[in-house]
Each structure stands twice: as C-alpha cells, then as structure tokens.
Amino acid sequence: MDSSVRPYSQVYDTLRNVGLRPTRQRLGLARLLFDNGNRHVTAEQLHAEAANANLRVSLATIYNTLNQFTGAGLMREVVVEPGRSYFDTNTSDHHHFFHEDTAELQDIPGDAISVSAVPEPPAGTRVKRVDIIVRIKG
Amino acid sequence: MDSSVRPYSQVYDTLRNVGLRPTRQRLGLARLLFDNGNRHVTAEQLHAEAANANLRVSLATIYNTLNQFTGAGLMREVVVEPGRSYFDTNTSDHHHFFHEDTAELQDIPGDAISVSAVPEPPAGTRVKRVDIIVRIKG
C-alpha cells in the first residue's frame, strides 16, 4: 500500500502472476501505468513519461511491454483514431468518450451506458467485446 | 436506374452536388463504391478493385478520393483496427460487427441496436457521433 516503503512489491507480484519476468523495465513501466489510477496512453506518451521519470527504456520495449500487458489481460487496447493506438489500464467493463480536439480518451463507467438488444451475431460467431466510442468536440 | 443506358449520370450529379469535379477517376471510383449497395473498403482493396475493373487510378488518388468523399459526407470512416482505415458507403445511422478473423465489417442497422442513456458529455463539449463496434470471432 505504501509505495515509499515497498515500492515494487505490488507490480512485482502482478508480473509474476501473469508469467512475465519482473525486469527493471517492466517493473518501472508497470508502476507508471498501474500506480496512478486509470490511464490511457500511447506508446510515445509512455516513452516520454518514462524518460521523465528517469527510467531508461527503448521505444521497442515500450511496444513489447504494452502488447505483453495487453495479452496478459492487464490492459486493453482502444482503437479510436487511424494510425495511433491507445492502451487503457482499466480492464473492467466500460466505454469511452473521445475528445476529437485533444485526442484524449475518458472513461464512461460500464453502468452509465448500455446497449439495448445487442443483435444476434452471425451464425458461427460469438461476441468477443462491444466497444462504444462517444466522439465529442469542444 | 439502368446503368447500362446511363452509366455515369447518377454519380456525375452526385459529384457535382458536393462540388467535386467529375473526373474520370472520381466517376469510376464512385461507380464502384455506390452502384453496388453498401460497401466497406480499405484503400488497398479499392485500388485492387479499380485495377480489376480496368480503371487506371494511382493509390494516391484512391486516398485523396476516399478522403474527399468522406469530407463531403458521401461516406464515413470506420476505425476498428490499428493501422488500417475502412471507409463505409452507408452514411445513415448504424453500427458494425467486426469479424476479427477475416477483418471484415458488417452493418448493424441503426434500429437493431441502441444505446440507452448516453451519458452527458463533459461540460463544454457536444456529442458528434456514437460508434458501436461488436467484435466477433468464428
């Protein structure tokens, strides 16, 4: 709970649990991502943030890590803009506002919006996820 | 109605109405796009299709044209996958199934699905559009 006393133990366990070796880079990135509430980041943003926090990580590792975290179910990818991927630390059922002016994402809690009557998926397929993006402008 | 008799007159008028010069390329692409029911295409797909139909158009023009048609409200862009853009000839209110296996889009009519209680957008913003993507797998 007190990150000044046990700065890495939480994320350390998290990484162990999903079978990822707790390396310096993964521990540092996990802390940036998970110790500050729900976050929506692009690879470039996280890279800049890491540099800022004195964490030396290459951009390739940022991409690897974001993809591994997503594959492990610790994050999810949100696709809202052509040519750029956002990663979301909130994996619970919820949706998004997308500010078209600032290119920022904002959570909509799962219970604040819902889809009535999701149509039957085509024969032979099953629904993997329903994404709702509410695009807004200033 | 009979495209063998008046092959270009419909799309010709459409282009005129939105202020785009009816060039050979735009007329040909418009015919491929609008004379065959609702379509979802990527730039590469449309390029291949044009070549197939003996319509010589560069890829740069495909991109220009798709963006111009979208800007003119004749089509809309659908973002479902990082790194690839889909363009949809159906501009009416509706949503999409996305087949993750085949990377294909399929319309969900606007009245077959709906969002209950779209939350109030943040102060100073207004909703531009609500996109629902139902991701399915085989």
Add this chain to the structure above:
DNA sequence: TTTCTTCTTTAAAATGATTCTAATCTGTTG
C-alpha cells in the same frame, strides 16, 4: 556464487499505411 540457459532489451533496419511534392495532365469557362 558460478555457470548455463532462456528470456529481455536494444539500436537500427524494415515494414506498411498514408501523406506530400512537384511535375504533368484534364475539366471548365470565356
């Protein structure tokens, strides 16, 4: 701890989609 093996990280190159550039060509209008 030393060693061995396996997984990670990295810089740099490669890729893939899209946009830009600058030169050439084509519609439109007079």
Add this chain to the structure above:
DNA sequence: CAACAGATTAGAATCATTTTAAAGAAGAAA
C-alpha cells in the same frame, strides 16, 4: 480553342509499429 484552376501521378517522405540480431540480465542448478 486558350488559359487557368484544379486533379492526378510516381516517387519520395513520414509516422507508427514490428522485426532483427546482437548484447545483456534473470532464474535454476550445481
């Protein structure tokens, strides 16, 4: 038809992301 504005094009440029192959770090065993 002439002239101009707008459109098309090949190829270069750009941007986000992935791959490569080499060097480095973590875990297990002795």
